[in-house]
Amino acid sequence: MTSEAIHPERSWTEEKLQILEGYLKAYTTALKNRDFHLTYVDAFAGTGYVSRDATQSLATWGDDLDDMSRDVLQGSTRRAIAVDDKPFDSFIFVEQNPEHAAALRRMQHEFGERDIKVERAEANGFLQMWCDAQNRLLGVPWDKPGNRQRAVVFLDPFATQVEWQTVSSIARTQSIDLWILFPLSAITRILPRNRQPDESYAATLDNIYGSDEWRTLYRTRVRRTLFGDELEIIRAEQEAIVQLYLERLSSVFGAVSPSPKWFNNSRNSPLFAFMFAAANPGRGGRIALDIANHLLRNW
Numbered sequence: 001m002t003s004e005a006i007h008p009e010r011s012w013t014e015e016k017l018q019i020l021e022g023y024l025k026a027y028t029t030a031l032k033n034r035d036f037h038l039t040y041v042d043a044f045a046g047t048g049y050v051s052r053d054a055t056q057s058l059a060t061w062g063d064d065l066d067d068m069s070r071d072v073l074q075g076s077t078r079r080a081i082a083v084d085d086k087p088f089d090s091f092i093f094v095e096q097n098p099e100h101a102a103a104l105r106r107m108q109h110e111f112g113e114r115d116i117k118v119e120r121a122e123a124n125g126f127l128q129m130w131c132d133a134q135n136r137l138l139g140v141p142w143d144k145p146g147n148r149q150r151a152v153v154f155l156d157p158f159a160t161q162v163e164w165q166t167v168s169s170i171a172r173t174q175s176i177d178l179w180i181l182f183p184l185s186a187i188t189r190i191l192p193r194n195r196q197p198d199e200s201y202a203a204t205l206d207n208i209y210g211s212d213e214w215r216t217l218y219r220t221r222v223r224r225t226l227f228g229d230e231l232e233i234i235r236a237e238q239e240a241i242v243q244l245y246l247e248r249l250s251s252v253f254g255a256v257s258p259s260p261k262w263f264n265n266s267r268n269s270p271l272f273a274f275m276f277a278a279a280n281p282g283r284g285g286r287i288a289l290d291i292a293n294h295l296l297r298n299w
């Protein structure tokens with residue numbers, strides 16, 4: 001029995017994984033009769049299992065699915081491997097934590113029939129190198145005629161780990177579809193409502209957005225008080241924080257889903273926005289976008 005069957009109420013972690021899984025199935029089916037080599041890259045790969053409340057990847061969880069309790073879900077890597085109508089040709093799992101990487105290696109042996117690479121590495125460094133190497137090897141862009149490589153990259157960080165440079169390396173390939181969990185709550189925390197962020201956070205924000213355009217989230221207005229006019233700094237709402245990132249994605253990707261899925265905590269405060277971008281500027285990108293939009297709207 002799967003944990004979904006035991007626990008009827010879906011958590012946001014589960015929704016995220018189900019949307020990803022839905023996309024991977026539709027993507028591989030859509031490309032089934034095309035002669036592409038399909039790679040799935042999970043750059044914050046975890047262990048293969050994740051707790052329902054997403055507070056941890058479970059490194060010590062047994063490999064026996066009978067052990068699956070109501071609070072444990074199959075993680076993104078296991079779900080990607082399980083896509084079997086037209087499986088991915090290869091898998092790359094990147095994980096920085098040594099215990100998590102060891103759990104992934106056990107999974108690699110469990111699915112010996114699949115071509116799985118486990119890289120114990122920092123996700124940004126690895127992906128930038130990998131995308132740039134693909135471009136160098138295969139000619140820019142990655143989907144030049146004759147090049148049959150396609151990939152889906154999933155970026156599932158706990159917080160603000162994803163650098164803009166990584167996102168733009170992925171986009172440059174023009175052959176990779178990207179699912180990214182945008183850490184709205186972590187970013188909101190470093191963007192105070194009534195003053196500009198401390199300069200120590202400015203570099204982090206530059207790194208996330210790939211520019212200092214996040215500064216446009218702030219405006220100044222004059223407030224009339226009994227003692228005269230006072231200048232007040234106001235930060236835009238969270239919708240604008242998300243919108244700005246979507247605009248940044250649109251500046252480098254061929255197609256970006258306009259309506260990401262917002263995930264809230266139990267007190268209904270937004271935690272993350274789940275976004276999709278297709279690097280292919282042509283027909284392939286439009287088809288990918290239709291599939292992703294459908295999943296994001298209807299899940």
Ligand SMILES: C[S@@+](CC[C@H](N)C(=O)[O-])C[C@H]1O[C@@H](n2cnc3c(N)ncnc32)[C@H](O)[C@@H]1O
Pocket residue numbers: 017043044045046047048049050057074075076077094095096097100121122123124156157158161
């Ligand atoms: C939210 S969990 C991933 C869960 C996984 N996608 C799943 O569904 O099973 C994030 C993982 O990223 C790893 N991680 C954090 N920062 C990283 C980095 N900079 N590079 C690579 N892995 C990182 C953590 O050790 C953790 O296992």
